[in-house]
Amino acid sequence: MKILTVLTYYRPHTSGLTIYAERLARALVKRGHEVTVMTTQFDKSLPREEMMDGVRVVRVPVAFRVSKGVIAPTFGLVATKLVWQHDVVQLHLPQFDAPGVALRGRLFGKPAVLTYHCDLNLPSGLFNRIVNTVVHFQNSMAGLLANRIVTYTQDYADHSPYLSRYKDKLRTFLPPVELPDPGKDAITAFASKHKIADQNPVIGMATRFAAEKGVGILLDAMPQILEKYPNAQVLFAGQYQDVFSEQDYADRLMPRIKEYETRGHWTFLGILNPEEMAAFYPALDALVVPSLNATEAFGLVQIEAMLNNVPCVASALPGVRQPVLMHGMGEIAAIGSSDELAGGLLKIFADKGKYRCDTAALAQTYDPDSVAEKYEKLFEELRNE
16 A cells, blocks of 8 residues: 655654654554655755655755744645555644645545644744634644544543544544663663662653643652652753743743752753663653643653653643553643642652553554554555445
8 A cells, every 4th residue: 555644744853743653654664555754844954855764755845934834835736746646645733734635635536544643732922823723724624624533542532622523533543652672781871871879769751841841840849859859850851952932931940940950850861862762761760741731642751651660640631641541550640730740759759669560561552563553454444435
């Protein structure tokens, strides 16, 4: 089967969406399919076309940016050619160009499946309200034109204003999650590099430094943690400098974080590659996902942590709470509550042996090949229709 995957950003851009798309594309190739990823050339140094792990990646030049989106004038032209050449189309939303691609699918008789990752909630302000309105309209048009819509959990779908309108088209597939085996030497080296001692609890956070990710909630929880565990430390994996539209937020929080950095309670690791992430999780006693709004729909990092028997404290957001609730690996904290985040962490630190899971079974549940098989069956179903 020839599968066309369309999304605004693809690797080497790092986000939960791009990681999902990359894992799924590679798994479909391993299952014998021909996969083309159509995306934008968000960085001019990237090649217009290349092969990545058996996946053909086609990048369309970008003329300019609008908020977090990009405008690529030739996107439609390239989409026309590629949709015609493929058997099915898979689109990742949110995406400004999705309705045009889905329409081409309709015109050419090629089934279109949307993978809906999250609702879009940009910060307040007139310009962002306009962007929100435009993207919501585009997503709605794509939903009308698509044959099916896939999302992570029914919990998120039930609370999403967008997904609740398309119940007849909806399917829920758990996301693909995998980690390389870092080896004992890499794990030991990581712990040594960051001065991790067994007796000191280590809190992990793996995301970009952004307001909706709840970095400030963890920061507000730190005094309670340090009162009980004076040598506790935070390891923050992800982009923390020059995050688009987050500079004001960073400026407000950084003075307090610098104090913790100076005292050895907070370490920024930057963006880690998959091998480094695999060494990161074993160093943790708990991972936190204190996200604040529906731009977070699941939190793939929770499953990555659980694969290392590391429990999580997640906010009670629809979808985000599901990994802990499904697998019993952690605690749920009220959205925006630093007190409950601290309470969840202290509960885990007091009885770490309580939080254990069957990691082999968990890996099978989220195995990219298993997820790809579900997409494969859905594509075949639509082609037969």
